[in-house]
Amino acid sequence: MKNGCIDALITLDKDDTSSLHDYEKDYKKYKSFFAESVTDLPGFGEVLRERLTDAGFKTPYSVFRESLKVKEDYRCKMYRERKKMKDERNMYNIARMSTSQKHKNFLAEPIGERPVADLPGIGKVLGDRLADAGFDKAVTVLGQYLVLKQDEVLFNIWINDICNANAKQAADCYNCLKNWCEEYL
Numbered sequence: 063m064k065n066g067c068i069d070a071l072i073t074l075d076k077d078d079t080s081s082l083h084d085y086e087k088d089y090k091k092y093k094s095f096f097a098e099s100v101t102d103l104p105g106f107g108e109v110l111r112e113r114l115t116d117a118g119f120k121t122p123y124s125v126f127r128e129s130l131k132v133k134e135d136y137r138c139k140m141y142r143e144r145k146k147m148k149d150e151r152n153m154y155n156i157a158r159m160s161t162s163q164k165h166k167n168f169l170a171e172p173i174g175e176r177p178v179a180d181l182p183g184i185g186k187v188l189g190d191r192l193a194d195a196g197f198d199k200a201v202t203v204l205g206q207y208l209v210l211k212q213d214e215v216l217f218n219i220w221i222n223d224i225c226n227a228n229a230k231q232a233a234d235c236y237n238c239l240k241n242w243c244e245e246y247l
Contacts (some may be wrong), residue, residue, distance in 0.1 A: 067068035072082070092161065105173065107237065108127050126236050135167060136145065154180060162182075164180075164182045165182040165234070165237070165238050165241070167180075168180060168182060168200075168238050168242065169238070169241055169242055171247075172246060173199075173200050173201045173204060173242070174201075175199060175201070176199065176201070177189065177199065177200065178192045178193060178197055178198055178199040178200050178202070178203055180200055181200050181203060181238060181239070182228070182234040182235060182237075182238040183227065183230065183231035183233070183234030183235040183238070184203075184225075184231065184235055188225045188226075188227055188231065191224065192224060195224045195225065198225070203235070203239070204239055204242070204243075206220065207236070207239045207243075208243075212240065214236050214240075215233075216232075217232070217236050217239075218232040218233070218236060221235060221236075
């Protein structure tokens with residue numbers, strides 16, 4: 063029975079969500095099962111006893127407390143990793159919202175002489191590629207959109223061929239031009 067209690071406390075389940083306080087209550091409850099010194103622990107070989115003593119563990123309770131610290135460190139690490147992942151997701155959502163804001167800004171006024179990079183889905187690199195192909199203003203891209211009879215598939219193929227836009231960039235640009243036409247034409 064002694065050995066089973068020690069093993070259970072040393073190898074704490076990392077998925078267990080019990081608090082430190084609960085483990086301390088359990089230790090006090092089963093304290094009578096523990097030996098007074100690490101060297102008196104049954105089921106531990108001489109090498110393990112020596113290592114525990116050299117590491118500064120004098121009582122089974124000190125081994126127990128250290129195992130709790132390891133568990134708490136693990137929980138803190140997992141919390142930090144989850145927070146980091148959440149922050150990364152938020153950064154992705156912010157990046158997505160910027161395209162949406164760009165879409166709203168584009169629809170807020172007539173095209174006029176706006177540069178092609180003002181179109182949603184079109185950044186500096188794609189804007190330069192479109193300008194090199196002769197589409198330096200948003201109005202020229204709108205003209206091509208109308209020449210292609212406002213067909214989404216044809217527009218996506220065309221913009222991919224001209225500036226190597228990916229599917230999301232092409233869809234953002236197409237949706238913006240479609241919405242602009244619905245509002246202004």
